[in-house]
Amino acid sequence: MSDVAQLVRAVHLGDSALPVGAFAFSNALEAAVEEGAVADPESLAAFVAAVTGEAASADGVALLAAHRAAAAGDEDGARRADAALLARKTDEELRTQCVRMGHKLAEVATSITDSPAVARWRSAVDAGQTPGTYPAGLGVVCAALGVGEEAAFAVHQHGLAVMITGAALRLMRIDHRQTQRILGALADGVAADYASAADTDLSDMSAFTPQLGVLSAAHTRAHVRLFMS
Template identity: 50%
Template sequence: MPSMAEALRLLQFGDSVFPVGAFAFSNGLEMAVQHEVVHDRSTLQEFVRTVTRAAATSDGVGMLAGHRSALAGDLDRIRRADEAVHVRKINEEMRTMTVRMGRKLAEAANRIVGESLLRKRAGEAGNGIPVTYPVALGVLFADLGVGEEEAFAAHQYGVASMVLGAAVRLIRVDHLDAQSILFAVNEKVADDYQECRSATLDDMQAFTPHLDILAGAHQHAHVRMFMS
């Protein structure tokens, strides 16, 4: 079990309102609503589960790689994890999301935590491979003594919270509906972790072509509330 301090660090940096700019992104929901893929509570829950499932097998694997690399003190492996996440974002908006949130997390950690492996990684990111959010989160949690299972859960919680935070501004669901969906989706996190825990960076994949198409359409939309 995590210590009290570790649990509080998990709550702080895994909080859905932690200032990394997640509120500015819908993770594909905005265009799904416009195209009526999502139109009520039931379809919203299906969408959130699809997004979190895709996140587990792609970004979640990168997050675990970042966490394990940080524990080993291996900056090169962290860099390779960032590259693996970045090159798999085939849509420009999704690349922007993961890089912007990764940079914001690194900046916040630098100010709050101080010297860390994430700070070193962020310091050399301008020379090529950018910091990505899931890898940065894994590195930060490793630096803070938070275990990888808890780190994976926090990452998945953040993905679901991002979509549901956008949902209450896009469709006719209230905050209690959103919390009920979050509660249901969270029950799948342990199963996703068991499936992804032995995956390597080469195993990372997120086969969700319908989400990719919606993301591509969003990039050319004239009126948008969100950046993705």
């Protein structure tokens, strides 16, 4: 695959219009705004940086492991990465977010490509043979489409940031120019996070984020909610 074709594939998968249900989730931003932890562009930028940094050490590691396994034709390896990530998703809402988006991705991916590997992944997800988390699924789909692991990692991290900033536009007094500035500043952090995740074994994957867990738990008790997480 040419570099241009790979870039187009990555842009396609990273498009916020890809129907995987990201619009329904805020990744605990709604609770952070309600609790006053995020109240302006600066605190939103810090929140995005914290969440994407945390995701790199868990979701990102699983994504890379699944991508490498899928690229090598090791479907069991991709499923192990999938199961290992879900085991570390202890928060109910964030766990639901991860799996629901993953199931939608598996469904959408079979419309994007006729890859037998993607078809088998969706069948395994539908049959409950693997959890079908979004990061692991993205790794499998990107490998099948010829999108390299660095680009796949970037798609995931950018998509997470877009999910949060998109929610911010509905939750805060902030405009598109401010959210785009936050997204634009993400590049250097993603590069550093990839370098770290690329050298992390699946067994060393870490998802310890007590602050995010507390916010998500608070969101569960909210009487009125715009988002599912």
